[in-house]
Amino acid sequence: xxxxxxxxxxxxxxxxxxxxxxxxxxxxxxxxxxxxxxxxxxxxxxxxxxxxxxxxxxxxxxxxxxxxxxxxxxxxxxxxxxxxxxxxxxxxxxxxxxxxxxxxxxxxxxxxxxxxxxxxxxxxxxxxxxxxxxxxxxxxxxxxxxx
Amino acid sequence: xxxxxxxxxxxxxxxxxxxxxxxxxxxxxxxxxxxxxxxxxxxxxxxxxxxxxxxxxxxxxxxxxxxxxxxxxxxxxxxxxxxxxxxxxxxxxxxxxxxxxxxxxxxxxxxxxxxxxxxxxxxxxxxxxxxxxxxxxxxxxxxxxxx
Numbered sequence: 001x002x003x004x005x006x007x008x009x010x011x012x013x014x015x016x017x018x019x020x021x022x023x024x025x026x027x028x029x030x031x032x033x034x035x036x037x038x039x040x041x042x043x044x045x046x047x048x049x050x051x052x053x054x055x056x057x058x059x060x061x062x063x064x065x066x067x068x069x070x071x072x073x074x075x076x077x078x079x080x081x082x083x084x085x086x087x088x089x090x091x092x093x094x095x096x097x098x099x100x101x102x103x104x105x106x107x108x109x110x111x112x113x114x115x116x117x118x119x120x121x122x123x124x125x126x127x128x129x130x131x132x133x134x135x136x137x138x139x140x141x142x143x144x145x146x147x
Numbered sequence: 148x149x150x151x152x153x154x155x156x157x158x159x160x161x162x163x164x165x166x167x168x169x170x171x172x173x174x175x176x177x178x179x180x181x182x183x184x185x186x187x188x189x190x191x192x193x194x195x196x197x198x199x200x201x202x203x204x205x206x207x208x209x210x211x212x213x214x215x216x217x218x219x220x221x222x223x224x225x226x227x228x229x230x231x232x233x234x235x236x237x238x239x240x241x242x243x244x245x246x247x248x249x250x251x252x253x254x255x256x257x258x259x260x261x262x263x264x265x266x267x268x269x270x271x272x273x274x275x276x277x278x279x280x281x282x283x284x285x286x287x288x289x290x291x292x293x294x
Contacts, residue, residue: 020292024292026288032179032283049283050262053287054264054266056259056291061256061260066257069254069257071256107215107216110213112200113212114212116201116204120197137196137199138174138196139177141196142174145230146174
């Protein structure tokens with residue numbers, strides 16, 4: 001079985017996608033992260049949901065979460081406003097988590113080995129420069145445990 | 148809104164759970180990871196699906212994934228056999244990813260701050276020593292973006 005047979009549809013955004021759209025996609029699909037491509041569709045990075053939180057939670061609270069107790073509900077309401085007018089590219093950390101990429105002709109074991117080595121919950125599968133889908137670690141386990 | 152209002156049911160295993168059961172749970176629920184407790188129920192760690200793959204994929208293939216091409220399908224079929232007779236405790240890495248834990252009385256912003264700081268897709272919520280559920284980063288984003 002090859003990567004192309006395993007690749008599942010998975011939401012993909014580009015570095016130009018509005019940050020709020022990406023946050024809502026993560027929320028609506030209950031995803032721990034989302035695949036980000038360059039403007040031209042080449043694979044770029046994974047944007048974890050926790051990174052979006054890093055962007056919106058004020059630095060002084062991240063440094064000392066006990067200060068969160070003194071933030072009133074009104075301030076909490078305004079937290080997501082930080083995303084307005086921003087793009088996904090601006091949300092990415094300076095050194096974003098590398099997106100593991102394999103080709104549609106690669107095998108199940110190659111995918112498993114790459115996930116294992118990179119501690120990654122997913123691998124993007126490409127045909128040429130284009131992402132045709134992703135394989136998740138849980139999907140691979142399903143396949144390996146059902147044999 | 149407090150942690151207890153947000154905590155969702157999430158599968159939890161103990162260090163004594165058979166490894167194959169944990170792998171099948173990750174697969175069936177399409178989870179990127181699972182919460183692991185000590186035998187007595189105290190929070191212990193997160194077991195990522197990619198760590199299960201680290202355990203089953205032979206070391207020589209992880210070191211050089213191109214060798215995966217020479218593994219025949221029969222060998223691939225036997226990969227999950229490594230899990231038989233093992234426990235979740237044996238699957239955990241020597242230094243497992245710390246499980247972020249907050250108390251049921253903690254606030255939304257405290258949860259967001261801890262996830263942001265620990266780059267974690269989830270936080271376990273406890274009442275006393277017992278885990279009553281988890282809050283995921285995507286659930287928090289849903290809450291923050293809908294306000």
